[in-house]
Amino acid sequence: MSKSSNDSASQILSYTTVEDPTSMIQKCGLKLKETPRKPIDYKYGPRSVAVGDFNNDSWPDMVVADHFVNDIAIYFGQNGTSFSTPIQYPTGNGSTPYIVAVGDFTNDSILDIAVANF
Secondary structure, three states, X not given: XXXXXXXXXXXXXXXXXXXXXXXXXXHOOOXXXXXXXXXXXXXXXXXXXXXXXXXXXXXXXXXEEEOOOOEEEEEXXXXXXXXXXXXEEEOOOOOOEEEEEEEOOOOOOOOEEEEEEO
């Protein structure tokens, strides 16, 4: 879940391989306002998603761990309505990145990305 700096609403980023995730939300009894889906075309093996503002433009960006091609991909948020094409960063041959996390892990006021391998 993240907040855009341009409104007060929280947004939920959903990663799923289920055909209709909305029905899963309704079955859990959550009351959420449905908005148009904005699918991200990701052709490989996404395993984990994390959100942060990596380019300091006040729009949420996301990083995806790609298990099959040994990289992470960053999608930059654009005006709160879409994402850029991904910029991919290799994590090393055979690294099989599985989980990504975002935070200021080095206490230098710069957002860091941590990657856990499988």
